[in-house]
Amino acid sequence: MNRISDKIPASVFHSTNLPVMNRLDLGEGLTLIHHEVNSLPIVNLNFIIPLPLISGEKSGTAYITSNLLNEGAGKLNAFEIDDLLESMGTTLSVHASADNFYLSILTLTENLEKSISLARDILMTPHLNESDFLRERERIRNRVVRMSDDASYLAETLFQKIVFNNSVYESPVTGFLNDLNKLAIEDVRNFYQNRIKNIAASVVSVGNIKLTELAKLIQHFLPDRRISAPSFQKTDQFKIDNTTIYFIKRKDSKQSEIILGQPTGGRKEKRLAEKIILNSVLGGPFSSRLNQNLREKHGYTYGISSGFNFNKHLSAWQLSTGVDSENTYNALKQILFEIERLEKGVSDNEFQSALDHTLKSIPLQFETQTQITNKYSNLISNGLAHDYFENFIKILHELSIEQVNEYASEFITKKGFVIVVVGERIEPVEKIAAEMSYNLKDVKIEDVISGNITF
Amino acid sequence: MSFRFDFNYEKYTLANGLEVILYPDxxxxxxxxxxxxxxxxANEIKGKTGFAHLFEHLMFQGSKNVPKGGHFRYIEDAGGNLNGGTGFDYTHYYQTVPPDSLELILWLESDRMGQLLPALDEEKLQNQIDVVINERAERYDNAPYGTAFETLLANLHDENHPYHSPVIGFSEDIRTFTLDEVKLFFENYYSPANASIVVAGSFDPGSARKLIEQYFGGITGTKNIPGENLIDRKKISYKIIEKRENVNLPRIHLAWRSDKIFGEDDASLDVLSHLLTETKSSRLKKRLIYDDQISLDVSSAQFSGLQDGSFFIISTAKQGVDPQSLHDIILGELSLLKKDGIRPDELSKAINNIKSGYIYSLMKLSSIAQQFNLYNYFLGNPDMFNFDISRYENLSIESLMETLDKFLNDCYIDLRILPNE
Structure with a gap:
């Protein structure tokens, strides 16, 4: 006997309760945001320093500095730091993005104090030796060369260079080879002195420790960060080439890697909710129009998705996919077809699906200590209000299909796209460029990784 | 660190053989x-590689009461996330949803367990063959060093070995699959008696038991499940393979046959991997990256399955470095380790790190659910979390040295991927 019903069981979604974050101004340039969770004896903590990139700085400076900070600090060399972390079972990483510098700790609570003490040494007394610098610079150069074998890395690097042209976001965080070759230890030491040491910071943490206990530890080990971060320097109005398809020839490619996109507003934009819903319908989750069309209907790709590359100051909307070389032209045609179709708006079902997906998935994004820490770190990193998530949920609840469809023709503008294709065969790209009245430009791999592209 | 897990779970079996594990939290x-x-x-036959993986794709193509695309659509609309994965020994399907959607998931899973075939057709099969060929291109053929792993497997194991071919299969095989073969595969393997289901998280166990009986209790299926192909444990001898590919830097892959999952040397091999390459002060990382500065990266892993295992050491040479020098240094460090032995502090740090990493990995509900299922499958008992940790805690330097001598010997595959000339 088969007892499976043919009726879809109803789901009743009750709430989007978010973790309660406690905020404490510790004075001396430190803010603490904490959520206590006692399910496991661990604490996750992010120490965040705003890092507004300043024009004229060599790309990759923040990245190599972050690599070097835990190559020796206080009385410990790189191996002793690692040994100490290993003996505690603690993970401590230092990294930089375009907008911020992070020191992250994941530790058993019993080792939190020792971990924060080590973080103090790394932040306040790093060795920054020249021999370490030369070794790391050489490794990063080699890493960039290795990454240049990867079609998606090439496509993303060139896309960023074009869409964020002449701004501080145009380079990969590892830096262009041209800049890496010119970097000197003095650049790193100056960067550390002026941009990290004693700069006002925020700490976001989640784990099984009380707010007051954690505050005492932070104040004890990381006092006096009174210097405000330098402000973001606006560059001249930058020009984006959105009438050219850029093609990178990569020999023996089985697939063509495609990125297509354009600049968009940031997280503070007034009509962000409409954008999120429209993107969800177009290329967000698996059920999106693009994935259903290119993957489930035509079998051109293993997957295609679109989304937002949000930075603090400049952002982009983009879609990316790898398609079999034979169908490069067909895939681009279908992508353009779906973008054009979106201008006419979305159906009631699509609107409700996208809204449900966006709203109901929120609690799952706050499941683990690490997820919660990173979510609230993102607020700090992007300079967003502390009640950003609550407000966004409220906006979504009030959103109507009319608002979304009214905005559909503005979401992806017809002013043009930045398009990058990495692959073996140029003929399909020539064909689509002709149909779109776009120029076609060949770019060499060496120029992409060196940063030698000019427009 | 004296942390112990105490998961309050229950396990029972339905009349049709489906094993059920409930862990409310x-x-x-x-x-x-x-x-x-x-x-x-591991259940595939020669000429039909990639079948289990392709079948996993077909499980998302709809079933009797679920339209094509419906499986994803219903779960995404509920705010959930989902996917599947195929390995040598098992295939799993997982989804995490808000608590009120548990019944939806049980309905979806039971519909495809009980009634997949009525919804399958040639069009869906051909579409997913195209998708899988693209997946293979994206993840292996078009990826730098992407086919190294399958080259190693093919040389570590003979043709009849269950782990001889890559899970994704070869394109020429994938293109030949027929609907009749798909149906036979389903009937042979996708039976409740060949499956176990874990429900973990925020739910009422009493209601879950009723729902599971309601949705899965009536599904019938064979109880005569064909087993995996059995291994023929041939002894390999040293073999060097050089391949030229579209890469900029040479990479060396050394591979030994090793122990199966939860075998007596499995945990020792994990620890050896850790103290060889995990941290800056690990033997190979320190030597290759810090002292000699000839390598961009070095990593290692014990990769173990139900019947067999392999141990890998992989390193990418910096520009202008001869991969032979990487090879010689790696082998030299292994000899030193055998001669000088392992320091007590090396062992204790490695064990500490493996334990804390394991605890961190269980923050996520889906990881706990997966772990319950894997322990149940490989060890016959879902609650083996503390046993798993104790495998590492109980290791001694002597046992590690024995494992080192036993497996990391001069019988290995030496694969070098070199830039095109």
Whole structure:
């Protein structure tokens, strides 16, 4: 006997309760945001320093500095730091993005104090030796060369260079080879002195420790960060080439890697909710129009998705996919077809699906200590209000299909796209460029990784 | 670190053979469902590689009451996330949803367990063949060094070995699959008696038991499940393979045959991997990256399955460095380790790190659900979390040295991927 019903069981979604974050101004340039969770004896903590990139700085400076900070600090060399972390079972990483510098700790609570003490040494007394610098610079150069074998890395690097042209976001965080070759230890030491040491910071943490206990530890080990971060320097109005398809020839490619996109507003934009819903319908989750069309209907790709590359100051909307070389032209045609179709708006079902997906998935994004820490770190990193998530949920609840469809023709503008294709065969790209009245430009791999592209 | 897990779970079996594991945790904001079918690429035959993986794709193409695309659509609309995965020994399907959608998941999973075939057709099969060929291109053929692993497997194991071919299979095989073969595969392996389901997170166990009986209790299926192909444990001898590819830097891959999962040397091999390459002060990382500065990266892993295992050491040479020098240094360091032995502090740090990493990995509900299912499959008992940790805690330097001598010997595959000339 088969007892499976043919009726879809109803789901009743009750709430989007978010973790309660406690905020404490510790004075001396430190803010603490904490959520206590006692399910496991661990604490996750992010120490965040705003890092507004300043024009004229060599790309990759923040990245190599972050690599070097835990190559020796206080009385410990790189191996002793690692040994100490290993003996505690603690993970401590230092990294930089375009907008911020992070020191992250994941530790058993019993080792939190020792971990924060080590973080103090790394932040306040790093060795920054020249021999370490030369070794790391050489490794990063080699890493960039290795990454240049990867079609998606090439496509993303060139896309960023074009869409964020002449701004501080145009380079990969590892830096262009041209800049890496010119970097000197003095650049790193100056960067550390002026941009990290004693700069006002925020700490976001989640784990099984009380707010007051954690505050005492932070104040004890990381006092006096009174210097405000330098402000973001606006560059001249930058020009984006959105009438050219850029093609990178990569020999023996089985697939063509495609990125297509354009600049968009940031997280503070007034009509962000409409954008999120429209993107969800177009290329967000698996059920999106693009994935259903290119993957489930035509079998051109293993997957295609679109989304937002949000930075603090400049952002982009983009879609990316790898398609079999034979169908490069067909895939681009279908992508353009779906973008054009979106201008006419979305159906009631699509609107409700996208809204449900966006709203109901929120609690799952706050499941683990690490997820919660990173979510609230993102607020700090992007300079967003502390009640950003609550407000966004409220906006979504009030959103109507009319608002979304009214905005559909503005979401992806017809002013043009930045398009990058990495692959073996140029003929399909020539064909689509002709149909779109776009120029076609060949770019060499060496120029992409060196940063030698000019427009 | 004296932390011990204490999971309050229950396990029982339905009349049709489906094993059920329930782990309620009301503190979690979600419920996670993980179904494990005891079939993987180790069950495939020559000329039909990639079948188990392709079948996993077909499980998302709809079933009798679920339209094509419906499985994803219903779960995404509920705010959930989902996927599947195929390995050598098993195939699993997992989804995490807000608590009120548990019944939806059980309905979806039961519909495809009980009534997949009426919805399958040639069009869906051909579409997913195209998708899988693209997946293979994206993840292997078009990826730098992407086919190294399958080259190693093919040389570590003879043709009849269950782990001889890659899970994704070869394109020429994938293109030949027929609907009749798909149906036979389903009937042979996708039976409740060949599966176990874990429900973990925020749910009421009493209601879950009723729902599981309601949705899965009536599904019938064979209880005569064909087993995996059995291994022929041939002894390999040293073999060097050089391949030229579209890469800029040479990479060396050394591979030994090793122990199966949860075998007596499995945990020792994990620890050896850790103290060889995990941290800056690990033997190979220190030597290759810090002292000699000839390598961009070095990593290692014990990769173990139900019947067999392999141990890998992989390193990428910096520009202008001869991969032979990487090879010689790696082998030299292994000899030193055998001669000088392992220091007590090396062992204790490695064990500490493996334990804390394991605890961190269990923050996520879906990871706990998956772990319950894997322990149940490989060890016959879902609650083996503390046993798993104790495998590492009980290791001694002597046992590690024995493992080192036993496996990391001069019988290995030496694969070098070199830039095109």
């Amino acid at each position: 009301s503190q979690k904001p979600a419920v996670s469902v993980n179904i494990c079918y005891k079939v993987g690429s």
